[in-house]
Amino acid sequence: MSVIKVTNLAKTFSLGFRRKRVLAVRSVSFSVEKGEVFGLIGPNGAGKTTTIKMMMGLVSQDHGTIDILGKPVPSLESRSKVGYLPEISYYYDYLKPEEFLDFYARLFGIPAKARKRRVDELLDKVGLANAKGKQLRKFSKGMLQRIGLAQALIADPEVIVLDEPQSGLDPIGRKDVADLIDELKAAGKTIFFSSHILPDVERICDRVAVIVEGKIVDVGPLNRLLNPRTLSTEIATSLVPEDLAEKLRADFQNLGEKQHDGLRTFVLPESSDVSAFLTHLLGANVEVLSVVPQRENLEDVFVREALANTQPNEEQP
Amino acid sequence: MIGRVYAIALNTFREAVRSKVLYAILFFAVLLILLSLAFGELSLYEQERVNKDLGIVVITVFGALIAIYTGISLLFKELDKKTIYTIVSKPIHRWQFLLGKYLGILLTLAVELGIMSAIFVAQLALKDIELNATLFQALVLIYVEVSVVAAIAMLFTTFSTPFLSGLLTASLFLLGNAHEAIRTFADTHKSDTMRGILKIAEVFVPDLTLFNLSREVTYNLEVPWSYVAYAAGHGVLYAGALLVISAAVFGRRDFI
Numbered sequence: 058m059s060v061i062k063v064t065n066l067a068k069t070f071s072l073g074f075r076r077k078r079v080l081a082v083r084s085v086s087f088s089v090e091k092g093e094v095f096g097l098i099g100p101n102g103a104g105k106t107t108t109i110k111m112m113m114g115l116v117s118q119d120h121g122t123i124d125i126l127g128k129p130v131p132s133l134e135s136r137s138k139v140g141y142l143p144e145i146s147y148y149y150d151y152l153k154p155e156e157f158l159d160f161y162a163r164l165f166g167i168p169a170k171a172r173k174r175r176v177d178e179l180l181d182k183v184g185l186a187n188a189k190g191k192q193l194r195k196f197s198k199g200m201l202q203r204i205g206l207a208q209a210l211i212a213d214p215e216v217i218v219l220d221e222p223q224s225g226l227d228p229i230g231r232k233d234v235a236d237l238i239d240e241l242k243a244a245g246k247t248i249f250f251s252s253h254i255l256p257d258v259e260r261i262c263d264r265v266a267v268i269v270e271g272k273i274v275d276v277g278p279l280n281r282l283l284n285p286r287t288l289s290t291e292i293a294t295s296l297v298p299e300d301l302a303e304k305l306r307a308d309f310q311n312l313g314e315k316q317h318d319g320l321r322t323f324v325l326p327e328s329s330d331v332s333a334f335l336t337h338l339l340g341a342n343v344e345v346l347s348v349v350p351q352r353e354n355l356e357d358v359f360v361r362e363a364l365a366n367t368q369p370n371e372e373q374p
Numbered sequence: 375m376i377g378r379v380y381a382i383a384l385n386t387f388r389e390a391v392r393s394k395v396l397y398a399i400l401f402f403a404v405l406l407i408l409l410s411l412a413f414g415e416l417s418l419y420e421q422e423r424v425n426k427d428l429g430i431v432v433i434t435v436f437g438a439l440i441a442i443y444t445g446i447s448l449l450f451k452e453l454d455k456k457t458i459y460t461i462v463s464k465p466i467h468r469w470q471f472l473l474g475k476y477l478g479i480l481l482t483l484a485v486e487l488g489i490m491s492a493i494f495v496a497q498l499a500l501k502d503i504e505l506n507a508t509l510f511q512a513l514v515l516i517y518v519e520v521s522v523v524a525a526i527a528m529l530f531t532t533f534s535t536p537f538l539s540g541l542l543t544a545s546l547f548l549l550g551n552a553h554e555a556i557r558t559f560a561d562t563h564k565s566d567t568m569r570g571i572l573k574i575a576e577v578f579v580p581d582l583t584l585f586n587l588s589r590e591v592t593y594n595l596e597v598p599w600s601y602v603a604y605a606a607g608h609g610v611l612y613a614g615a616l617l618v619i620s621a622a623v624f625g626r627r628d629f630i
Binding site (some may be wrong): 072111113115143147152156 | 377378380381382384385388389392393455457459460462463464465466467478512626628629630
């Protein structure tokens with residue numbers, strides 16, 4: 058049984074005084090299995106946050122169904138084993154971190170003793186044990202994101218939904234979040250998250266759904282979405298005699314070249330014989346500094362899908 | 375269930391007592407209560423009357439101001455800063471959230487009115503002015519009145535902007551204190567249309583004069599406790615009805 062099952066979800070908002078109708082989500086279906094890290098990616102305004110809000114009962118869907126752990130959304134049962142980190146930058150800044158987490162623990166009905174233990178445990182886990190007694194208004198952005206993550210984990214949820222968890226964080230903060238997700242995955246948790254930081258998604262996710270203009274246009278394991286073929290190979294070298302360079306250009310069609318700081322990088326297209334090229338270089342005693350095969354990454358998939366599915370001049374929320 | 379409502383109420387109360395704005399309002403209220411002493415001194419034979427009158431008016435007006443401010447800001451901030459996302463996504467009903475908010479606001483109002491009342495009563499005691507039951511009954515009913523005002527403010531905030539909510543609540547507070555005038559005009563106005571409008575206003579504008587015992591306090595008139603219970607019961611029912619409507623509006627709302 059899927060942990061999260063979303064079927065034919067659709068939502069149109071009526072915004073402003075004139076109740077202008079804006080289509081946010083038109084056809085969203087996917088399922089997330091137990092223990093999976095599932096990423097939802099898409100350009101701004103594609104419907105990622107609206108989809109998550111419908112999953113969390115913040116926005117009601119016009120059509121379609123959502124089940125979390127076999128319970129229909131919206132219902133208290135569907136939310137009782139789910140931790141959620143919204144994309145917000147403010148938390149109750151007059152509270153101290155221990156008060157903040159205690160508050161959320163009370164919302165889950167955790168008894169007093171267990172609450173205290175859980176709060177200390179989580180503050181330790183997210184590296185905020187030393188910030189006890191300090192009001193959240195004095196926290197940095199990274200610290201706020203960590204306390205936000207801690208509130209999502211307060212009830213030791215089975216499913217964790219994270220909306221842009223790495224947004225606005227510096228590289229160290231992003232790495233901390235990625236490490237925490239790895240840790241949660243190792244603990245058998247199911248993680249659903251949206252992001253536009255594609256290298257992080259690529260590193261963390263087992264499966265990805267691409268959403269464009271409110272529609273899921275592709276969903277699957279990363280190794281299926283990403284083209285496994287080598288698209289090109291970049292070979293960096295030190296000085297290359299000009300006559301050798303001429304010969305290489307003649308022998309290898311569509312050979313690309315880049316020069317930078319006295320180094321020459323050749324770009325061999327997909328069909329080229331890389332071994333033969335290297336034999337030429339090594340035979341002429343040219344120093345080969347690196348050989349890097351270039352494969353399609355998530356960003357290429359994202360751009361390809363977004364461009365293929367974007368209808369010009371259509372407004373998005 | 376109670377634990378969750380209590381958690382929201384406690385958080386709301388914490389936010390209020392750690393807010394500088396409320397201290398500023400309270401400071402001015404206390405200042406005016408103390409100033410009523412000076413006004414009392416100025417009036418040669420009416421010292422007691424002026425002292426009591428001004429004190430009751432200051433506590434009512436500032437109590438209402440605090441009720442409007444807390445009723446709007448403590449709910450609106452959750453929506454504006456989007457902390458509501460972290461609450462509504464937890465296993466809690468939306469009505470429990472609203473009830474918790476309201477109870478937190480009531481607790482805040484109790485503390486604020488308690489401080490103003492204590493200073494008012496202490497000031498009267500220092501001037502050897504008689505402290506009778508009517509005075510305490512009046513203070514209790516002011517608390518009920520501002521509780522109704524807070525419920526009105528919360529209702530408007532569930533679907534409107536803070537500015538509009540403040541304007542509408544303040545208008546209802548003023549009209550509610552002029553309820554007798556509305557009733558009189560509704561019966562006597564020459565125009566049929568105006569009489570119709572005033573009749574509708576008479577039904578929908580809360581009769582806040584029920585909670586006003588300033589005349590009785592000033593002239594040391596006895597008020598039966600049964601009246602206090604009747605007026606308080608009326609206030610509780612009115613606030614309860616407003617909360618039910620707020621919960622219905624809030625329950626259907628999308629948090630975009």
